Amino acid sequence: MKAAVLRTIKAPLEIEDVKISKPKGREVLVRTAASGICHSDLHVIDGLLPMAPPMILGHEPAGIVEQVGDGVTEFKPGDHVIGCLSQFCGHCNFCMSGRGNLCDGTAELNRDEDEEPRLSKGDEPLQQFAGLSSFAEQMLIPANGLVKIRDDMPLDRAALIGCGVTTGLGAAINTAQIRPGQTAVVIGCGGVGLSIIQGCRMAGAGRIIAVDTFPWKLELAASLGATDVVNAADGDAIGTVLEMTSGGVDFAFEAIGLKATVEQAYGMICRGGTAVLVGVVPAGVNVELPALDLVLSQKRVIGSMMGSNRFRIDMPRYIEAYLNGILKLDEMISERFSLNDINIGIQKLRDGEVARGVVVFDAE
Template sequence: MKAAVLRNTPGKVTIEDVSIDKPQQREVLIRTSAAGVCHSDLHYAEGHFPTRLPTVLGHESAGIVEEVGPGVTHVKPGDHVVSCLSVYCGTCEYCLSGRLVLCRKRGLRRGRGGPQRLSDGDGGAMWQFLDLSSFGEQMLVHENALAVVNPEMPLDRASLLGCAVTTGLGAVFHTAAVSPGESVAIIGCGGVGLNAVQGASIAGAARIIAVDPIPSKREMALLFGATDVVDPADGDPVAQIQELTGGGVDHAIEAIGLKPTTEQAFAMLRIGGTATIVGMIPMGVKIEVPGIDFMSEKRIQGSLMGSNRFQVDIPRYVDLYLKGRLKLDELVSGTIRLDQINDAFDQIRRGEVARNVVVFD
């Protein structure tokens, strides 16, 4: 199969012929239909986070099941599925206590000493990226990485549910638990941030303030349900939000992954407010907040993939989309070929897009 391979970091992907194994115990072979190009893929390609090389990048995808291995009970050939990197084992303490997104993934990967799911043309091991490797014409994954979806759902739209939508909506619904009538500020209006905006709207937030320096993204935030937008170029965004709200917001959601914006998220809270950090802060970066603010019961917390329960969440998001209540069409900046991924990464660097989607023939 053709796949986008990363061999060096920082580096660009190359389109290569990659071999994919037959499904073994509880593994599923999928014909990939579409894969979103996420900023997280770029973080790894630039070397901000470690991954074993060479690898096939990609982690936000949808496709159709072609073949299943022994012991698979969750899916069958012909099923339309969305993949999610929150693959879970179902037996560790986190799974058993209902926090599947924190699973330690015991026994879900092939041992490093044996044949891997992917290999190069010479038979050398190619490491799977985030248990998925979506930038390939096929995927071989554990069945617990998949959610079955309504076949009426367009698969190019469905692919976005595997990361951007699940992370943004989940940060609002699950991690922050936004209640009707509360105020929410979202810092960063890329794919994840825009979904946090529409999640806050669906949750019934009374005031939704979107913060982004790019005019087109502020316009999209209004389309997705923001009541106000803030341009950091107009002055300190914390001061702007405090003026808009008369003292701060109940919830601030950071969807960029930078030290300054994370600290701003905490600073723009009202008394008793909560900052939820969704963005991927680079390794080694430390966050500083005023200790005295904890005496006002302000809180700061992380959110991994929106604290999702993806096999429950994703079918529900499909229903919302099919009923016209969830915006996905507007999220797609463009559809591209596999060999255009490096160009898509450049667009992400320039802040030009919400989501490009690789569509496979």
């Protein structure tokens, strides 16, 4: 099958013919229909999220089941599915307490060293990214990384739910548990930030302030639920937000992954407010916060991993929300790319030219 392979950090992906193994045990072979390009893929390409190539990236997929291993009972060929990196073992402390997104038992979902690798080229094993590797025509995924979805859900839009939408909606609804009427700021209006904005809207937030540096992204943010927009390129974003809200917001979401914007998010919350870190900050970067203010103003700084999801419950609900017109996905897809053109999609994401770019395959 054809796949985009990361051979060298900071270099374009190589389109190659590679081998995918057959499903064993609890594995499922899926024909990829579409895969969103998320900034986390770029972080790996750019070496900010350290991983060892050769590797097939891509972790925001939807597709159709082709074949299942003999231990799989919940999927069958022809099922439409979304793949998620929050793969769960089902029996560790985190899974048992309903926090499968924090599962620490995922090693058992992988193949052993002495088994044939899931992905390879000749004698060379290719690393699977996040148990998915969706920049490829087919994927061999543990059943616990898949959820079945309605057949009438368009698969290119379903793909977005695989990472960005679940991360964003979940950060607002599950992690922050934002209440009707509360105020929020979202810094960074890419696929993740726009989804946080939609999650805030769906949760009934009173005021949702979008911050970005691209005017067209701020316009898009407003069409998806932001009540106010601030162009960070115009200068003092913290001062602007504090003035607009008479002292800060209940929740500030950081959806970029920069030290400066994490510190900005903290600066925008009111007394008793919460900064929610969603952006992946490069390994080794620490942020500085005024500890005295944190205590005296009883503020909170929390991380949100994949929107604190229980994806087998959340994703089918998000699909209902899309099909009912509550969740907007069509507007979030700026451009579709073939696998051959994936490096163009990656560059456009890097340059801020797309909200979400999606690689589409011929499965549908």
